[in-house]
Amino acid sequence: MPSLTGFDNPVIPGFSPDPSICRAGEDYYVATSSFEYVPGVPLWHSRDLTNWRLIGHALDRPAQLELAGTAPSSSGVYAPTLRYHDGRFWMITTVVGGAGTVLVTAEDPAGPWSDPVPVAIPGIDPDLAWDEDGDCWCLFSRDGIKGVRIDPASGEPLGEPVEMWSGTGLQYPEGPHLYRVGDWWYLLLSEGGTERGHALSVARARTLPGPFESHPDNPVLSHRSTDHPVQNTGHGDLVRAHDGSWWMVLLGTRPRGDTPGFHGMGRETFLAPVRWEDGWPLPGPVELRSQRPGLTPHPWPGEPHxxxxxxxxxxxxxxxxxxxxxxxxxxxxxxxxxxxxxxxxxxxxxxxxxxxxxxxxxxxxxxxxxxxxxxxxxxxxxxxxxxxxxxxxxxxxxxxxxxxxxxxxxxxxxxxxxxxxxxxxxxxxxxxxxxxxxxxxxxxxxxxxxxxxxxxxxxxxxxxxxxxxxxxxxxxxxxxxxxxxxxxxxxxxxxxxxxxxxxxxxxxxxxxxx
Structure with missing residues (x-):
């Protein structure tokens, strides 16, 4: 049994970048990027946010994912978003060099997942959020962060994309996630590039599509220009646990060796606590050994070697x-x-x-x-x-x-x-x-x-x-x-x-x- 006082990061070790998380009751699910490998979009299940098991893939058959014509490595399936809404699981992602942005749904995250619905947006890193009127918003990264209402059944946009918020001016604003918490809409994004300058910034607005106001101390999380053993921290997604606490999954790396430091296992999934101050979510710290969430520990049987x-x-x-x-x-x-x-x-x-x-x-x-x-x-x-x-x-x-x-x-x-x-x-x-x-x-x-x-x-x-x-x-x-x-x-x-x-x-x- 693991310790009841702490847990080891990363919570999903190895090549598992761009994590997106959702909760259904007392169960938590994470989707990660898969790029040129199939099946696509690994899906992980946890009941305590620290012990995760692989339960399948959202794109696990040729009718859903075809990458034979995707030539270069690191193209393919990028940055999924996983959400639980109206009794169903929703996963949206972009297949770079392939089908573009696609949306699939399932009643059970272990599958089966539906055939993909194409979503006509001109960017990557798509996100899904539903407003008070039941309208579905799709945010994406393309020369900044843009958003558009879509029909999730058909994938058709219901209007033209509008500018949302593109961070503090650092390069590559990406990985947007939109949340309704209390009276505010919060927009979390990554900027600075997914390398050592990676950072997380947050803004908020009363209504959609904004205007959004930036947190005065953005970025709210970054390990850039430090000697911290976890680097490249970014591309985070928030979740409220069933005990009321808030947490974030995010990617990071564990470089080793002399300068500039080298990571071979790729970008991994880490867990960090989130506190709220003056109406703002503030994540961190991201430690290799951290405090366990106040949830009943639920270790899974280990996979055979x-x-x-x-x-x-x-x-x-x-x-x-x-x-x-x-x-x-x-x-x-x-x-x-x-x-x-x-x-x-x-x-x-x-x-x-x-x-x-x-x-x-x-x-x-x-x-x-x-x-x-x-x-x-x-x-x-x-x-x-x-x-x-x-x-x-x-x-x-x-x-x-x-x-x-x-x-x-x-x-x-x-x-x-x-x-x-x-x-x-x-x-x-x-x-x-x-x-x-x-x-x-x-x-x-x-x-x-x-x-x-x-x-x-x-x-x-x-x-x-x-x-x-x-x-x-x-x-x-x-x-x-x-x-x-x-x-x-x-x-x-x-x-x-x-x-x-x-x-x-x-x-x-x-x-x-x-």
Whole structure:
């Protein structure tokens, strides 16, 4: 049982950005962004705001989400808003590079969710709110924050978008959320960009669409220009708990290593208390260890670290790239295995077959047992995007470690192994991140050695296990190259299995904290 006096942040660790929260009775639900991964829009359930379990996805079938033509990483499903209104759950999001803004509904957040209704707005980060007359307002980000009344059944706008409030003048006002509390409408938004300058600001108005007045001390929350271990704080959403207290879910990161600091797990979901002063909501602080809400603790059974692929379908924690192709990811061809059938000759190619789970722990280990068909090639990878991933793979009697860093793809080590199934392994460690220095030798004085500390955030060790269970390490690679600070983009690491030639069968997969 967890402590009754505190909780650990982030409450949803790993790549889980742009959280949106709603409450139905004594149950709480959060939706997060999913970008190029499917199923889309993970949905989380809690009864105490600190213990969350994944219950499914709002966009979990091809009729709802088609990303096969979405080429670049970090496009796809952006910043959902989840609301409970009039006995139904509503989720609105924008599929960048795809269908645009879509709205789906459900009686049960675990599904099924309706087919999507297109919403004709020219922006991203859509929000939903209903006024006293029952009219539905949709706010969005496009050169500031705009709003328009819509018909939620058809998605049609009921008029022209109007300017609402666009923050204090920082760049990228986005992630708007609108609330009616007492006699005021409150508009919460993020600004400053989702990187280190990220901030949350709030304004209020008596009526819609305004005018809105800004809080005199905006931004009301930011960790910019501090040494706080949680950075990039923003994109928050408010909820009033059933005990009357107020809370906020928001995204943040946990950078490690030397300047500028590197985060590999992506933007994660944090929880912060909210107090009200002079009629204004003021969130914070956002701490790694914080005070537990005054709700009855409700821990869920932990998810298993190992999957033996005995079920006819993949568990919700598994995601694939851009589409769920049952012929490429086959759970029926070989009992107790998942068989991956290649669609592309490399993880950097469109159509790559990759099935993975989000890295949720800074230190962890991934293992899988692979059996490659004749002429086949497959393995285990840590993926940030097409141009940034580390792989350990089996092809014939060869096992090799591969690093893809930007335009460079290099097999850094390989070894001959006996025929038959092989256990591949990748360990992520922060305790002794390598390399600690880059060494320079003076050409005129070979004995003069200088060192430049580079402070890697973590080290990834790639290799395989012998039949005796010994870990044969092929490569130790610097984790900074699988971070947003190097690669850019909006996602985090996903660890999983792939096939890049022919077929590869996987008997089991294990991802557990170190």
């Amino acid at each position: 190992r999957d033996d692929f005995d079920s006819p379908a993949l568990a919700p924690r598994w995601v694939t790239l851009r589409r769920r192709d049952p012929e490429a990811v086959d759970l029926g061809a070989r009992p107790g295995h998942v068989v991956l059938n290649s669609r592309a000759d490399g993880l950097d190619r469109p159509g790559a077959v990759f099935v993975g789970q989000r890295q949720r722990d800074p230190e962890c280990g991934a293992r899988t047992r692979i059996d490659v068909a004749e002429g086949g090639r497959g393995g285990l990878a840590v993926r940030l995007d097409e141009a940034h991933h580390f792989q350990v793979e089996r092809e014939g009697d060869t096992v090799r470690a591969i690093a893809r860093i930007g335009p460079v793809r290099q097999a850094v080590a390989e070894r001959t192994v006996p025929e038959g199934p092989l256990t591949l392994r990748i360990d992520v460690t922060t305790a002794d991140a390598l390399p600690p220095t880059v060494t320079f030798r003076d050409a005129d004085d070979p004995q003069a050695v200088t060192g430049l500390r580079v402070g890697a955030p973590d080290t990834l060790r790639l290799g395989y296990e012998t039949e005796q269970g010994d870990f044969e390490i092929l490569a130790e690679l610097d984790g900074r190259y699988l971070t947003t600070e190097v690669a850019g983009g909006f996602t985090g690491r996903v660890i999983g299995m792939y096939a890049t030639r022919g077929s590869a069968a996987f008997d089991w997969f294990e991802l557990r904290p170190a």
